Amino acid sequence: MRILTGNDLKSGAVIWWTGRDWSLHVEDAADVGEHGEAVLAAEDGARRVNGGYIVDAEQTAEGPRPAHIKDRIRALGPTVRPDLTLKPADPTAGDWVI
C-alpha cells in the first residue's frame, strides 16, 4: 500500500493523509494507490502540509506500517525519548519501529 505523509505547516508535526484530512496517527492513513501525487498537489495548494511525500507501507492488524525505519520513527517519535512519542504510556512502542 502507499500512504502520504508530510509536516503540518503551522506546528511542524508529522501528519498522515486519511483520505479526507490529515491525522497525527499513522493508523489513520489511507491507501492512496496511484493517486498520491494528485492529492499532494492539491494539499500543497491548500497550505496545510509541508514537504509531503509518498511512503510505501504494509497493512497490519494495527494499521499501516511504513516500510522504512525513518518513516516509522517519524510516525512514533524519537526512540530514545518514549515520553515524547505519540504513545508515551506504552514502553514497548519502540519495538514497532525496529
Added chain:
Amino acid sequence: MYQYDQYDQAMVDARVEEFRDQVRRRLAGDINDDQFKPLRLKNGLYLQLHAYMLRVAIPYGTFNSRQMRKLAHIARTYDRGYGHFTTRQNIQYNWIKLEEAPDILAELASVEMHAIQTSGESIRNISADQYAGAAADEICDPRPWAELIRQATTFHPEFSYLPRKFKIAVISAAEDRAALRWHDCALRIVRNEAGEEGFEVYAGGGMGRTPFIAYKIRDFLPAAQIFSYLQAILRVWNLHARRDNIHKQRMKILVHELGEEEFRRQVEEEFQTFLALGTDFPQAEYDRIAAYFTPPPFEAGLSDDIDRSDPDFALWVDRQVVAHKAPGYAIANISLKPVGGIPGDISAEQMELVADLAERYSFDEIRATHAQNLVLPHVRKADLYALWQALDAAGLANVNLDLVTDIIACPGLDYCTLANARSIPVAQKIAERFANMERQLDIGELKIKISGCINACGHHHAGQIGILGVDRKGTENYQLLLGGSGAEDTSQAKITGPGFDEAGIVDAVERTVERYRELREPGERFLDTYRRVGLDPFKEAIYG
C-alpha cells in the same frame, strides 16, 4: 563578554520583525515553501523529522546566566522542556512551532541572542576554545578576535550568499580544544620572535562526505590584517567554487583541487589587493571589542589547596577540573553525558541550576563546548566542593571528561531528516557497556564520536574510535573507524572493514578497547597505541 550596543540591538530587533512578517506571509499563503525555506534557514529554523528545529547561536560558546535562564524559559514555554547542545557550541530546540518562532526570536533578542547564520550558506557560528580567557596555557583571550570577525562578517554583503556554509575556529593555546584543523578556516594566535601577536592560518578543512584536514597557509599573519586575509580567502573560494555540484561546493574541495600551493598563491595575491584597499579594521575597533573581554576581578592571595577528603569529590576534581591562569581558581567542566542519557541534552531545570551556579561561583560566565558539555570557567578552588554538591544533586556531576563514555553523538535518525541511522542509542549502549568507573579510568582518554550519516555532525572522522551510521537496504548499519583526532595531533580516522548492526557495533567497540588494553605500553593513550601498532592488530580483534 561582549554586550550589544544600540546598533547591535536595533539590527537584531529589526531582524525579528522582518522574520515575523515572513512567517505571516508564509502562513497566509502569500509565499510558498520554496520561497520561504531560504528565509527561515537564514534565521536558524529547519524542518526536521518530527517538527521545526531552531538552532540558537552562542558565539564562541560564551554566554551568561541571564541568557541561560532565557534558554530554559524557551525550552519550557515553547518546546518540550529541554535543549540540545551541539558540536558547534550552539543550542537547538527540536519541537518548535512555526507560528511561535518569531516570538522565540524576540525572547532571544531581549537577552542579546539570535539564530542568525546558524544555518544556510553563510559564515556559521564561530567556535573557540571553551577555556578562552581562563586557560593556563593560552597566549591571550582569543574571543575578541572571534567577536571582531563575527561583527565584520555578519550581514556582510559579500558573504551573504556563499557557495556553501563556512566554519571558522579561533584558539590561542598549543592544546587544541576546538578541533581547529577540521574547519574551513582555522586561526591559532601565536607570537613571533619580536613578541608580536599574529595568526597561524589554516584553510580547507572539513568533515562530511569528503573529509580533509586544513593546510597551514600562513605561518604568521600580523593580527591587525586578519580581516583582509579572511576576505581574500573567502573571495578566492567565492570566485572558483563549484556551484554546479552540491557535493563540491565546500572550500575544502577547492583547496584540494587547486592544490595547497596554488590556493595559497591566489589568496596571497588577493590579500595584496585588500591591503591596498585598506580594509583592515581600525585598532580602535579592536580595542572597543577587547574591552568587553577584560578578565573578571579575580581575588588575590587565594589558596590553591583543595580539601580532597571526600573521595567522590576528589574523583570529580581529578577528572572534571583543569588548571586556571589565576592562582586559587579552576575551570570546572560539567558533563552532559550521564550514562544512558542523550549526549548534549539538558533540561530546563538543569539549565536554571547551571545559571544559578555560574552567577554564584563563576563571575556569571558559562561556556558550551564542541564536545557537547558545559564549562564554568572561573571557579574559586575553595568553592569547588559546594559547586560539586549542587551539580551532584541535579545529576550534573558525571565524571567522564574525555573518557570512553564522554561520547559526541549527532541527533541521528531519532531527530534528523538527513540521517540514515540512529546515533543516540548506540552512544547510550556503549556508555552502558563501559559504565564501570574503574574500567573507564583504566582505559583512560578515549574519544568516541558517532554520526548518523556522512555529513559527520558527530565528528566520526575525528574519533579515536569513530562510528558512522549508514543505510543498508533500509536497515541501520554502523561502520567502525579508528585513529582520528580533533586535537593538536589532528588525524583522520580509517574505516576498519564491514559494518555491524546496533548490537554488533557495541561488541566491536569493546573488542577494540580490549585489544588496546592488551597492546598498550605504560602511559599510552588508545590513540598512541593505535599509531604505534597500526590498524591490523585491531582488525584482527574486531573481525577475528
